[in-house]
Amino acid sequence: MKKLTTPSFFGIITLGLLVSFSFMFPLSDSRIEPGDSDYDDFETPEYCAQCHNQFYQQWKQAMMSEAYTHHWDEIEYFKLAVAHAEADPDFKEAVDGCNGCHTPMAYLVGDFPPPRPSEGSRANESVSCEVCHLIKGISGDTAYNFNFILEPGDTKYSSRKGETESPNHEIVEIDLHSDTRLCGTCHNEKSPFGVWVKSTQLEWEEGPYAENDVTCQECHMPDTEMRTAKLGSTYPDARMHLFNGGHDPGKVKGTIELRIQPDIRETVPGEVVVLTATLFNQKTGHKFPTGSVEDRIVWLHVEAEDEDGNTFHIPVDKKGFEGEEYTIASDVLAYQDMGVPLGIENFEGVRREDVPIGDRIYRMPYFDPEGRMTIMQWNTASLGVDYRIGPRETKTETFTFELPFEIKPGKVQVTATLYYRLLVKPVGEFLEVPEEEYTALEVNSHSTEITVYP
Structure with a gap:
């Protein structure tokens, strides 16, 4: 599994999950620390699927749903990262941080290291619906090392409020879910030595696509005409939750x-x-x-x-x-x-x-x-x-x-x-x-x- 202070690879917690643009939600610098939450504070992806089945099925086939359980991530995390922290405790904080993007719920719960995937714990939910849609801001100006601000509860954050009120939760529309910085919270990462070991969103910022406002979401969450919820409306530009990347x-x-x-x-x-x-x-x-x-x-x-x-x-x-x-x-x-x-x-x-x-x-x-x-x-x-x-x-x-x-x-x-x-x-x-x-x-x-x- 990759990472240290801001885990790896396909912990792409970043791409937010619904659609369009809106007003800017005020950012806060308060972050939930490990141990402040409990697994019961988060709904399961299967619970969300009762209304958002299309999104769920797309997510289920994406690396987002395997950020913790994927075979290489498991081998790298347990055979190399965890073992390295045991041999050199100076790396423990960084190795615990792997979970901040690979299985954020486990990180917020303080489950270090989480059970192995074979044990079937809720850490296996990886980067779930709840994780992304509970993010309401980022801490600081630069997105990196899982510095998202996440608040468990019945309020879900998205890039669109929608035309229909949800009978299950409140929807708050914020710009962050259409912003590449959401992606950068896990796709930019510094090692314990202060080295940028992952900088995908920063590479985007420095490149020609940022000038043309072609975002991460444009390519990794392409839009289509789709009903976003069973009781919801059909939109011409709903963001698909495919998250196609290097494994595709x-x-x-x-x-x-x-x-x-x-x-x-x-x-x-x-x-x-x-x-x-x-x-x-x-x-x-x-x-x-x-x-x-x-x-x-x-x-x-x-x-x-x-x-x-x-x-x-x-x-x-x-x-x-x-x-x-x-x-x-x-x-x-x-x-x-x-x-x-x-x-x-x-x-x-x-x-x-x-x-x-x-x-x-x-x-x-x-x-x-x-x-x-x-x-x-x-x-x-x-x-x-x-x-x-x-x-x-x-x-x-x-x-x-x-x-x-x-x-x-x-x-x-x-x-x-x-x-x-x-x-x-x-x-x-x-x-x-x-x-x-x-x-x-x-x-x-x-x-x-x-x-x-x-």
């Missing part, structure tokens, strides 16, 4: 437009062809990849295939920028700090990425206090080069291909393929994470041809 192949595929072309089309064995690949982020309002960037890995693979089916891997040309070694695949070892929570003395680590050596990687490395690359964001003391692809940013890469003399004369097809993994494969294998979490997903590909004469 349909959301990831095509994120980056990709093209590759050679500098010459006709050549002979022994000559050099320089291929240029262009990658354009035309789909995300934040950087790609984003979120739990210590887990994510995106890489570009280029290879040539002759008419006999022989393939030739073409490594990327180096650009020479500082930290570039972390953006080119190698066989070096990393993540040695996992040895502390795992109780492995002098742990040598695991392979850093396990993708073809020489491929270009789009990532930002995280480093522990000893300067070693880490997968544990609560142990992140510094960040390396940020070589991710920003919103509406174009990156170009060149690949110098010296044609081998054994290549078959005729048409040679060169293909560039961009891949994405939710989790670094060697880490997933070592920690026995289900394979689906580190299976490579093809984001995009493009092919071009050159003719080789004898």
Whole structure:
């Protein structure tokens, strides 16, 4: 499970849950502290489903409903985070904070650590209807580390009051539920060392989509014509509670437009062809990849295939920028700090990425206090080069291909393929994470041809 002072990954508590715009609800700096609430203060998602069944069914299929129970989050939280806090109590507060976004009710109740998902406790409700719709403000100017202000009770906060009075609760319309800062309360996060280990909403603020007022909700909660409650009205712009993100192949595929072309089309064995690949982020309002960037890995693979089916891997040309070694695949070892929570003395680590050596990687490395690359964001003391692809940013890469003399004369097809993994494969294998979490997903590909004469 990710996080520390402001948990992880898909604790996207952020996206608020209903629709449109309104007046600004006054913000307060009073936050409920752990232990101030009880599970009985919150309705279950199934209770809400009695009236809001469409929203419930959408939420049930989203990562919001699995923020605590998802297999990788459970493994990371219990096998690494909780164990690390037991080995080093200085991390306890940060590790307890994981729950502030992965299972906010458990956090507010002070249930640390919550029961494992297999025990079926209410912590399993993860980021539920009640959690988002009880948020009435944020503490401070910058949204991060679950600094939402939440008040249990019969008053629910939303971006629309609606045309019909609810027989079950009061609805108060506030701007915050149409504001990206709601998302930022969990999708922006600082480590105990003061490092921004998650900054998705801040990336949006700094990018072109903020200028055009294209919010997180526009993409992750698309609107449609729908009845928002069984006794309610049908609206033309109801926000669907889909929360599609990095775990949705349909959301990831095509994120980056990709093209590759050679500098010459006709050549002979022994000559050099320089291929240029262009990658354009035309789909995300934040950087790609984003979120739990210590887990994510995106890489570009280029290879040539002759008419006999022989393939030739073409490594990327180096650009020479500082930290570039972390953006080119190698066989070096990393993540040695996992040895502390795992109780492995002098742990040598695991392979850093396990993708073809020489491929270009789009990532930002995280480093522990000893300067070693880490997968544990609560142990992140510094960040390396940020070589991710920003919103509406174009990156170009060149690949110098010296044609081998054994290549078959005729048409040679060169293909560039961009891949994405939710989790670094060697880490997933070592920690026995289900394979689906580190299976490579093809984001995009493009092919071009050159003719080789004898």
